[in-house]
Amino acid sequence: MASPTRVDLDGNQIKPITICMIGAGGFIGSHLCEKILSETQHTILAVDVYNDKVKHLLEPAGLPWADRIRFHRVNIKHDSRLEGLIKMADLTINLAAICTPADYNTRPLDTIYSNFIDALPVVKYCSENGKRLIHFSTCEVYGKTIGSFLPKDHPLRQDPSFYVLKEDASPCIFGPIEKQRWSYACAKQLIERLIYAEGAENGLEFTIVRPFNWIGPRMDFIPGVDGPSEGVPRVLACFSNNLLRREPLKLVDGGQSQRTFVYIKDAIEAVLLMIENPARANGHIFNVGNPNNEVTVKQLAEMMTQVYANVSGEPSLEEPTIDVSSKEFYGEGYDDSDKRIPDMTIINKQLGWNPKTSLWDLLESTLTYQHRTYAEAVKQATAKPVASS
Ligand SMILES: NC(=O)c1ccc[n+]([C@@H]2O[C@H](COP(=O)([O-])OP(=O)(O)OC[C@H]3O[C@@H](n4cnc5c(N)ncnc54)[C@H](O)[C@@H]3O)[C@@H](O)[C@H]2O)c1
Numbered sequence: 181m182a183s184p185t186r187v188d189l190d191g192n193q194i195k196p197i198t199i200c201m202i203g204a205g206g207f208i209g210s211h212l213c214e215k216i217l218s219e220t221q222h223t224i225l226a227v228d229v230y231n232d233k234v235k236h237l238l239e240p241a242g243l244p245w246a247d248r249i250r251f252h253r254v255n256i257k258h259d260s261r262l263e264g265l266i267k268m269a270d271l272t273i274n275l276a277a278i279c280t281p282a283d284y285n286t287r288p289l290d291t292i293y294s295n296f297i298d299a300l301p302v303v304k305y306c307s308e309n310g311k312r313l314i315h316f317s318t319c320e321v322y323g324k325t326i327g328s329f330l331p332k333d334h335p336l337r338q339d340p341s342f343y344v345l346k347e348d349a350s351p352c353i354f355g356p357i358e359k360q361r362w363s364y365a366c367a368k369q370l371i372e373r374l375i376y377a378e379g380a381e382n383g384l385e386f387t388i389v390r391p392f393n394w395i396g397p398r399m400d401f402i403p404g405v406d407g408p409s410e411g412v413p414r415v416l417a418c419f420s421n422n423l424l425r426r427e428p429l430k431l432v433d434g435g436q437s438q439r440t441f442v443y444i445k446d447a448i449e450a451v452l453l454m455i456e457n458p459a460r461a462n463g464h465i466f467n468v469g470n471p472n473n474e475v476t477v478k479q480l481a482e483m484m485t486q487v488y489a490n491v492s493g494e495p496s497l498e499e500p501t502i503d504v505s506s507k508e509f510y511g512e513g514y515d516d517s518d519k520r521i522p523d524m525t526i527i528n529k530q531l532g533w534n535p536k537t538s539l540w541d542l543l544e545s546t547l548t549y550q551h552r553t554y555a556e557a558v559k560q561a562t563a564k565p566v567a568s569s
């Protein structure tokens with residue numbers, strides 16, 4: 181229930197504000213809308229081209245927050261209503277982006293336009309109208325770790341200063357231009373630099389968020405069920421799809437890359453703290469991740485296989501994984517981040533935030549959701565038609 185007397189981290193009463201949330205219909209946006217509507221009195225102008233993931237917050241009529249959310253079907257590439265919506269709000273949160281790795285090397289132009297060019301007017305309107313901006317960047321701006329350039333058995337690879345990623349100290353290390361995987365990271369880096377410069381030269385009040393593999397219910401789509409059959413979503417949805425269809429999970433280049441996964445509900449707590457503590461969040465770039473949940477992709481596949489067997493009651497396959505080359509899986513121009521451990525000093529100091537949920541627990545609740553939501557639909561989609569006599 182929304183408490184009428186919410187206070188910020190400094191004990192001041194929080195006044196309800198209006199938030200223009202661009203990309204509100206996506207994975208993160210849908211969780212953020214849910215949180216804001218159920219726990220605060222803020223109002224949301226929800227902007228997206230799709231609303232399937234927030235339908236439950238918009239209908240039926242008479243929901244307790246009905247007068248605090250309005251969906252605007254707007255494509256920010258070409259819609260003159262954008263500036264008006266930003267002007268009506270106190271704060272703009274920009275989540276809109278192409279952000280699935282399968283697109284970075286196959287649709288590099290769309291990726292660069294979406295992550296840089298299309299974000300430009302949002303920054304400009306916020307700056308010109310004196311509005312606060314929370315912009316979603318990515319941990320991919322760090323690229324590869326310094327340690328990855330050392331020989332495999334070099335002892336400095338074990339030294340955290342060679343791999344832990346710090347907002348104010350780590351360099352951004354991308355591959356060559358022909359590795360088009362980096363089109364996304366590079367576009368996100370340039371928009372971060374532009375926002376930072378608007379802050380420095382024109383006084384824009386901004387916060388930049390760098391999410392580190394946030395995962396949970398409603399992430400991406402299951403190919404052939406609520407997304408294109410040939411589509412390649414991010415790893416959680418790829419592996420969920422394999423498990424639902426009882427196919428081996430595909431390990432790209434052996435699944436040796438490492439990731440830290442954070443539960444979406446923990447991460448959303450961090451975003452709410454940023455929204456409600458502008459004095460502590462403005463001018464900062466924040467890593468938001470869970471350094472305690474590190475696994476290789478291969479280990480993730482093994483855990484998901486085990487957890488899914490528990491939640492579905494179906495035994496796992498005898499050979500639950502297969503190796504595929506990145507060229508076969510993603511095509512020419514793919515490259516990978518080797519390891520992603522977020523340094524948590526800044527977010528901890530400014531907002532006192534720490535993630536709580538273990539990888540095992542977050543996989544249990546997420547795969548329970550995947551099973552309940554998709555198992556029947558996948559069964560129907562894969563059922564062989566009965567031969568007519
Ligand atoms: N999920 C993560 O762990 C993660 C990690 C790093 C960065 N991010 C960043 O966070 C943001 C949100 O990610 P997500 O996981 O929710 O992705 P998502 O794809 O689920 O959501 C993005 C939403 O933006 C909308 N959108 C895209 N272009 C638009 C346009 N031109 N006009 C209007 N709406 C448009 C899409 O329809 C979609 O609903 C992105 O900027 C992404 O780069 C996410």
Ligand SMILES: O=C(O)[C@H]1O[C@H](OP(=O)(O)OP(=O)(O)OC[C@H]2O[C@@H](n3ccc(=O)[nH]c3=O)[C@H](O)[C@@H]2O)[C@H](O)[C@@H](O)[C@@H]1O
Binds near residue numbers: 280392393394435
């Ligand atoms: O979530 C994030 O923090 C960021 O990272 C993601 O990038 P990445 O982690 O590489 O994307 P995933 O699709 O989640 O892949 C993770 C790893 O699993 C591997 N993978 C993926 C899918 C699959 O079926 N098998 C497989 O081995 C990939 O090659 C990669 O090494 C995306 O770029 C963004 O959504 C986001 O900016």
